[in-house]
Amino acid sequence: MRFFLPAVLLTMLLTSASYAAPTTLSKYVRCNPDQSECTVQTLRLTIGDRVGFFNDNNELAARGIVRSIKGSDRVVKILEKYGRIERDARVEAISKNAKFRSVKSELKLRAGGALGYSSYNVSGSMSGFEIGGFAGWSQPFGMELPAGLSAVARAVFLMGSQEIERTIVTAGGAQVTKETFDMMGFGVLTGVAYEGFRSSAVSVRGEFSFGGAFTSASLGSQDLADEAIKDAWDVNVNDGFNILVAGRLELLYNGFDKWHPSFGAAFMLHGESSGPTILLGLVRDIE
DSSP states (O other): OTTHHHHHHHHHHHHHHHHHSOOEEESOEEEOTTSSEEEEEOSSOOTTOEEEEEOTTSOEEEEEEEEEEETTEEEEEEEEESSOOOTTOEEEEOOTTOOOOBOOOOOSEEEEEEEEEEEEOSSSOEEEEEEEEEEEESSGGGOOOOTTEEEEEEEEEEEEEEEEEEEEEETTEEEEEEEEEEEEEEEEEEEEEEEEOTTSSEEEEEEEEEEEEEEEEEETTBOTTSHHHHHHTTOOSOSEEEEEEEEEEEEEEOOBTTEEEEEEEEEEEETTEEEEEEEEEEEEEOO
């Protein structure tokens, strides 16, 4: 008797849990390019049934109704779409007026800017500043990218200054010579970005981009066009064109509707120099 009551309670809990848990009908979905119609592989739906497409965060991406049957496939007409329907979306039977948390609509365009403090290894550690802006498209050239992914175009303005010392040893002894290295450049980059946890109060955005910059670099009275002088002073930035490669990781606060304050860090290769940057910026959703 002492084992009977716990067994009954356990059975009741398992039974109630089975009724409360949603019934997944399929996790194999194929949609046409504009996702106005999707094919679901299941034998548990019939014409007229209403279904919901859910992502891994249990958010509703779309509602639809079964219009036709082709063997084990059910053709679903999409009635309402809140976000991209993924190929591995969870499909469940739902009622017409059922309430669910829906996917945050995909933005076609967003733009932002940031101010950063940098440290580059140009013949030592050189402090500098970065001012930049970007635009990101989730549907570049009409092609819809996976959720969270976007194509990025970025422009940056870079500047910095540093005093460099060089010790010259002669028969008369060691002589220390100092020159001031100044750098100013404007660059353009393109790449891809991914934003995760977009439905949370704070989302995480990563970006990888590459491009080039036209840089004005000078070293006091020295001629940086002379490779021997550049090597002697260990200057690793060209006075002219330089390749740029950058990676960024930022946190975005999502509590102000279309405006998102951001804080993050970047690491950039500028010619043969490199260094980290701390960034503070603002991002705005356009459409």
